[in-house]
Amino acid sequence: MSKKNKIKFKNRPPQPIPKVEKIKPGKTVSIWPWLLPVLGLTFIAFLPMLSNGFTNWDDDIYITNNQLVKNTDWGKMFSEPSASNYHPLTMMTLGINYSLAGTDPLSYHLVNMLLHILNTALVFLFVYKLSNRKNFVAAFAAIIFGVHPMHVESVAWVSERKDVLYALFFLLALLKYWRFLETGKKLNLIYCFIFFVLSLLSKPAAIVLPVVLFLVDYWYGRSFKWKTVVEKIPFFILSLLFGYITIKVQSADAIAGFDIYPLWSRFFFACYTIMIYAVRFFIPYPLSAFHPYPSIDDLGIAIYLSPVFIMALGTLLWFKRKDKLFVFSVLFFVANLLLVIQIVSIGLTIVSERYTYIPYIGLSFLFGMWLNKYAESTSIGFVKGIPFAVGLVFGIISFQRTKVWKNGDTLWTSVIRQYPDAATPRSNHADYLKKMATMPEYKAQENELLREALEDCNIAIRSKPTHVKAYENRQHIYLVLNRDSLAMADANKLLAMDPSNAAAFYTKGFAYMRFNVPDSSLFWFNKSIAVNPGADWVFNARGSLLFDSFKNYKAALADFTKAIELNPKGEYFYKRSNCYYRLGDIANAKADATTAMQNGYSIPAVYRTTLQL
Numbered sequence: 001m002s003k004k005n006k007i008k009f010k011n012r013p014p015q016p017i018p019k020v021e022k023i024k025p026g027k028t029v030s031i032w033p034w035l036l037p038v039l040g041l042t043f044i045a046f047l048p049m050l051s052n053g054f055t056n057w058d059d060d061i062y063i064t065n066n067q068l069v070k071n072t073d074w075g076k077m078f079s080e081p082s083a084s085n086y087h088p089l090t091m092m093t094l095g096i097n098y099s100l101a102g103t104d105p106l107s108y109h110l111v112n113m114l115l116h117i118l119n120t121a122l123v124f125l126f127v128y129k130l131s132n133r134k135n136f137v138a139a140f141a142a143i144i145f146g147v148h149p150m151h152v153e154s155v156a157w158v159s160e161r162k163d164v165l166y167a168l169f170f171l172l173a174l175l176k177y178w179r180f181l182e183t184g185k186k187l188n189l190i191y192c193f194i195f196f197v198l199s200l201l202s203k204p205a206a207i208v209l210p211v212v213l214f215l216v217d218y219w220y221g222r223s224f225k226w227k228t229v230v231e232k233i234p235f236f237i238l239s240l241l242f243g244y245i246t247i248k249v250q251s252a253d254a255i256a257g258f259d260i261y262p263l264w265s266r267f268f269f270a271c272y273t274i275m276i277y278a279v280r281f282f283i284p285y286p287l288s289a290f291h292p293y294p295s296i297d298d299l300g301i302a303i304y305l306s307p308v309f310i311m312a313l314g315t316l317l318w319f320k321r322k323d324k325l326f327v328f329s330v331l332f333f334v335a336n337l338l339l340v341i342q343i344v345s346i347g348l349t350i351v352s353e354r355y356t357y358i359p360y361i362g363l364s365f366l367f368g369m370w371l372n373k374y375a376e377s378t379s380i381g382f383v384k385g386i387p388f389a390v391g392l393v394f395g396i397i398s399f400q401r402t403k404v405w406k407n408g409d410t411l412w413t414s415v416i417r418q419y420p421d422a423a424t425p426r427s428n429h430a431d432y433l434k435k436m437a438t439m440p441e442y443k444a445q446e447n448e449l450l451r452e453a454l455e456d457c458n459i460a461i462r463s464k465p466t467h468v469k470a471y472e473n474r475q476h477i478y479l480v481l482n483r484d485s486l487a488m489a490d491a492n493k494l495l496a497m498d499p500s501n502a503a504a505f506y507t508k509g510f511a512y513m514r515f516n517v518p519d520s521s522l523f524w525f526n527k528s529i530a531v532n533p534g535a536d537w538v539f540n541a542r543g544s545l546l547f548d549s550f551k552n553y554k555a556a557l558a559d560f561t562k563a564i565e566l567n568p569k570g571e572y573f574y575k576r577s578n579c580y581y582r583l584g585d586i587a588n589a590k591a592d593a594t595t596a597m598q599n600g601y602s603i604p605a606v607y608r609t610t611l612q613l
Contacts, residue, residue, distance in 0.1 A: 034139040042120050042146030045395040049156040049402040053105045056408040056432045058159040069095045081249035089201035090162040108158045115164040116155040120146035122171035129178045140368035143391035149284040149398045153353040156405040166203035169195045181220045204246040207239035211335045219328040269342035271306035290415045291351040292422045332362030408432030423464035430456035430473045472503040484511045502532035518549035536566035553582045570601025
């Protein structure tokens, strides 16, 4: 060392010793004062759902009319798709619900609610880890997740059991992966993979997990090496497998063809959905169970301008590419939306609120970290109260929103307020009203309900002249109102649009039965059953025809027996009792008549006297 350098060293002013903040052994800040209020507020926000019933928006397909659930056929749940989806674990939980409580809706709603509360706790723990154990950030993210009004659909809708269930295992997989990063123990990676499998078996939306794991690597600060890719190969293989299965089992109705919405429009849909989900993170309005696609002739100004939002977001990501928090949070949000941005149009809606269930964790984490940073740099005390202020406002909205899911009437009335001319909400509302009209407690309002349902169908058909469901409902209403010629006309229009429509076949069969043309009636009933062998009402109608017009009591007995297997109504037992009586089997005739009365069916006094009941 030169003399000059030595002198320079000697003249250097003494450097301050950096202070290290010591943490006392065993001194940790408990998460419970933060977590418990979050869970309590979430419970209160969703409390009204416990008094809700089922809706006619897939709940019949998943539960009330689902033989897999009613028979708890575990093998078929794994070997066959249900409701155009492969989610056997979800179906198993619904089967367990049915085994314990039948069709009591409280059981199903309670399970959904408890799963959501558990998921809220897991979000708290996950964000607690991501934020380096910051209770404030974890509480903010958890409360947004727990009570955000956009999440009501995932929780209060019984058919969305798949959302809350897949999210449970998805979050557990993320927590185990974080533990793997912390400890390096391969066992945690194996647990992560197991939870990934369970999540996929609950809902195929989990196939994005491998991409999310790379994002977690990035946030953790893990260097990108060949090893990080190899360890995720099994995850990607499983994602591809379930992706293939999902595409195979999706029905034609679930995926809109490119002849309806051409390729160029899909680009705008993708931009719009990302934009609208981001906007409704802050302003959850309008809320609706159904957000219809726009007309291809006029997509609307918001959709046409949405690419500007995407370009702005992309530009912001580029300029903030060194901001790990911003990049991670935004990409977490986008990655979990990749499957539902309508490049391939899934379902009947351009936007579905349930699709935000996992993605909003990314945005919640981002704003929680920003608020926490601001709170630490200012003496303004109210900043720490922002999570609970936001939670209170969102919680009140969600509290009211859960009531909308009470039944099909409240649900579709709410949608119609937002979209009065949309065909699907109108026809679904009509479907619910015509079912209400058959209930004994609504007997006095039957004509009023049918008139309202008929008006819904007419509006739906004016809005969309090819809307099959509206014609199916209207032809049925015409039959109930004894307007058989109009019912027959609708059936013919249906068959022109859909040559194998089972409902149209049934209508023609029923109308010909009233026209006293039994051979034609039998022909159409047979065609209806061939297309839809699970329709108990068709077996009932054909059985009545065979009994009254053909005097074929054995064949009628078989039809009523099948109807009872599908739906054990008192009316069906009474009719089968008549078959047994005509065939000389008095013991079974008495037994069925007794069962019919026990099920609330009023048997004529003359027949009771005949059977000595």
